[in-house]
Amino acid sequence: MRQNVGHEFDRLPATDAEREVEGRPSRQAVVDWWADRFGVDSSVFDEYTFWEKGKGKVWALPFDLDPPVPVESLGMKFIRTRQEHWKPTTDAVQRFGGHATRNVIDLDPDDAAAFVAGDTTEPEWDGDWGYLVVRHEIAGAPEPIGVGLYVHHELRSMVPKGRQRDFRES
Amino acid sequence: MEALSRYESLVDDFEAFVESCQRPLPTTVRVSTIKGDVDRTVRAFEDEGIEVERRDWHPGVLEVDTSKPGNTWPYVHGWVHGQEEVSAIPAAVLAPAPGDVVFDPCAAPGSKTTQLAAEIEDRGLVVANDDNLGRLSALRGNCDRLGITCAAVTNRDARHVSLDDFGGVDAFDGAVVDVPCTCEGTIRKNPDALESAGRQSSRQMAKLQTAILRRAIDLTRAGGTVVYSTCTFAPEENEGVVDAVLGDGDVELVPFEIGLEHDDGITDWLDESYDDSLRHAKRFYPHQNDTGGFFTAKLEVRG
Numbered sequence: 001m002r003q004n005v006g007h008e009f010d011r012l013p014a015t016d017a018e019r020e021v022e023g024r025p026s027r028q029a030v031v032d033w034w035a036d037r038f039g040v041d042s043s044v045f046d047e048y049t050f051w052e053k054g055k056g057k058v059w060a061l062p063f064d065l066d067p068p069v070p071v072e073s074l075g076m077k078f079i080r081t082r083q084e085h086w087k088p089t090t091d092a093v094q095r096f097g098g099h100a101t102r103n104v105i106d107l108d109p110d111d112a113a114a115f116v117a118g119d120t121t122e123p124e125w126d127g128d129w130g131y132l133v134v135r136h137e138i139a140g141a142p143e144p145i146g147v148g149l150y151v152h153h154e155l156r157s158m159v160p161k162g163r164q165r166d167f168r169e170s
Numbered sequence: 171m172e173a174l175s176r177y178e179s180l181v182d183d184f185e186a187f188v189e190s191c192q193r194p195l196p197t198t199v200r201v202s203t204i205k206g207d208v209d210r211t212v213r214a215f216e217d218e219g220i221e222v223e224r225r226d227w228h229p230g231v232l233e234v235d236t237s238k239p240g241n242t243w244p245y246v247h248g249w250v251h252g253q254e255e256v257s258a259i260p261a262a263v264l265a266p267a268p269g270d271v272v273f274d275p276c277a278a279p280g281s282k283t284t285q286l287a288a289e290i291e292d293r294g295l296v297v298a299n300d301d302n303l304g305r306l307s308a309l310r311g312n313c314d315r316l317g318i319t320c321a322a323v324t325n326r327d328a329r330h331v332s333l334d335d336f337g338g339v340d341a342f343d344g345a346v347v348d349v350p351c352t353c354e355g356t357i358r359k360n361p362d363a364l365e366s367a368g369r370q371s372s373r374q375m376a377k378l379q380t381a382i383l384r385r386a387i388d389l390t391r392a393g394g395t396v397v398y399s400t401c402t403f404a405p406e407e408n409e410g411v412v413d414a415v416l417g418d419g420d421v422e423l424v425p426f427e428i429g430l431e432h433d434d435g436i437t438d439w440l441d442e443s444y445d446d447s448l449r450h451a452k453r454f455y456p457h458q459n460d461t462g463g464f465f466t467a468k469l470e471v472r473g
Contacts, residue, residue: 047293048319062320063271063295066337069322073310076319094248095205095317116246138243139214145246163315165246 008068009051009059024052025081033079033086038133039101051075056082060092087131090146090160097133097144104133105148105155112136115157116145117166122154131158173354173364177403180436181455190457195358199239199250200258201230202284204292205317206249208232214244227429230288231258248315253281256355256430256454256464260346260399261285263426263468268293273345275328275386278305280312282346287318295339299324299331329381333389341391348399349379349411355401355463358456372406379411387421392473396421399466403453405439408465412451413444421469423447428466431458435467 002020004010012027013019019026027050034040051059051067051074061075076095080087097104111121115134125132127150134148134155147158157164171188181187201208208229212222215234220242225231232250236242244250261282266272268291277283277298286296298313298321300306306325313321324335333339352371357363379400386396400407412435415421423445435451437444451467 060319061295061322062293064338065295069335069337071322071324071335072306073313073321073323075321076314076317091314091317095319138247139210139217141210143247162311163246165241167241167243 004052004055005068006054008070009053009074011067012050012052012058021052023082025058030058030079030081034088034096037131038097038099038103040096040099044096044099050078056080085130087158088147090158090163093133093144093147097135100133100144103128103130104135105150106142107134107136107145109136111155112145113167115148115155116159116164117168118157118159118161118164120154120156125150125155171364173367174403176369180403180405182433183457186457187455190455190460191357193358195254195462196233196460197235197237197239198225198231198233198253198255200228200253200281200285201232201250202248202316203230203288205247206244211244211249214249215242218242225255228258228262231255248317251281251284251312251316253285254359254462255459256401256461257281258285259428259430259454259464259466260348260397261289263428263466264289264344264346264395264397266290266294266344270343271295271339272297273331273342273386273389274298275331275345275347275382276300276349277309277323278302279308280310282348283309283321284312284316284318286346287313287316287320290320292318292320294320295336296321297324297331297336297342298322299326299328301325301327329378329385331385331389342386342389342394343391344395344397345386345390346397346399347383347386349382349407351375351379351400351402351407352404353401354403355456358462367404369404369406372402372404376406376411376414379407380414383411383415384418387415387418387469387471390471392471394471396469396471397466398469399464401462401464403455403463403465405436405442408453408467409435409437409439409444409448409451410442412448412467412469415469416445416447419472421471423450424468424470425450426452426468428452430454435465
């Protein structure tokens, strides 16, 4: 087995059977996670290669490079793995969440404003607990805002501090 | 405005030029078509009570009547990037195709990088380099928010970037070389922009600019395109730099079209004369389009 080198981007193996670095997720597992959790068709990611830098952080790039790649960042931070519940990033959900067909929650304007401000809300939801694609309606169509964690009948906002905005009238 | 007096012989309506340099800039954004759509973005702004005016020459450039476009839903969704109108010129002139490998050696804070990514429809690779580690976080933040997947960010001296980090890539298909400059053209938003301006600082700056442009040309394939740009009026940093690399014999200056008022590049300045083809470059003065000042030249790498 090879070691995970923290400061370089290294390619994910295509499948678990081809794994050379202990604990590293496979490309197949990452794409399957989006299909299982959100119903995103795997073909959406056909052009993408996936990379790990740091333990468990997986990045997506629509280009093929020879590993390793010793750069500051490579593509989009896509999903956090190597933990019990894999967590998609805000960036990935904003970009690819439009393809999601399940575990998607639509918020009304008040809850959407609270969510993007970083606040916990209590919208109606009788689906799974766990990470959801959170959307609201803007300019005539739904649009993903980010990731919510639904547990104990509340929706916790995972919108990072720097991306939060408070549009509520005080 | 004293530092601008040396351009009196260059600018046709010098009075209008100086007067324009003293007015604040309109607020503009560029719609990033990776996540955004121009019509939907206009509607979303208008739903928030923000008036929008479209620019004819580039469908994605919008003037918005708010001083804080960053405090809107279209910004949160990564549909727009706050960007001065003329700064949208170089990536539009390069106009790379989906799948291309593109180089942005002086990338932070990412206006050009994110526009190049949109030009290639986020398919391919944009190598976004900046030597200033502190400015890389702004570059990465803008790429993240705009939903860009095709950018690789590096932190090198732009004069010495190599392709060693990118196994499998032999050369770039194109580059936007938007170099550090005396920034005289940003006077409308930075009132102290002219403090260190003058022939001496421009000549000093030109050495660095020439080295950065040469390196980008070296890394671009034969038949590829390199767009050189600055936000200064100084011929020493504009035509002078391009003239120096034309002398190497690896590139030629080619004409380009753009739907903005401009002057052609100049071929004589004080005691210097530049290659005739420099008239294919374009100078954008603030009073011509109600923008900042800008210079752009399009170079083709010889086969």
